[in-house]
Amino acid sequence: MQNILERLRTLPLQTHRGISFLSMLGGSIIGWICTQFSERLNFVLVICLVCAIGGIVWHIVFVRCPYCGHHFNPRASISNYCPDCGGKLE
Ligand SMILES: [Zn+2]
Numbered sequence: 001m002q003n004i005l006e007r008l009r010t011l012p013l014q015t016h017r018g019i020s021f022l023s024m025l026g027g028s029i030i031g032w033i034c035t036q037f038s039e040r041l042n043f044v045l046v047i048c049l050v051c052a053i054g055g056i057v058w059h060i061v062f063v064r065c066p067y068c069g070h071h072f073n074p075r076a077s078i079s080n081y082c083p084d085c086g087g088k089l090e
Helices: 002-009 013-037 043-062
Strands: none
Touching: 013 043
């Protein structure tokens, strides 16, 4: 488990940002479509909720500065340098 986390941390920030964004967007859209067909909480809706919340958690855990741990604004684009410590980002 620790090994997987270490390997995931070496991925570029933009990749993590994409995973987080797609997970949140996909979970929300498919979840919303599910609510149009069924009023009750079903299995697919639970999976969508987990995806949407997972996307947020993913952003909090992985989309941060590797030097100082600064969290980036999810709505703003990431520049080449950390706005907090000035470290160069990949
Ligand atoms: Zn930083």
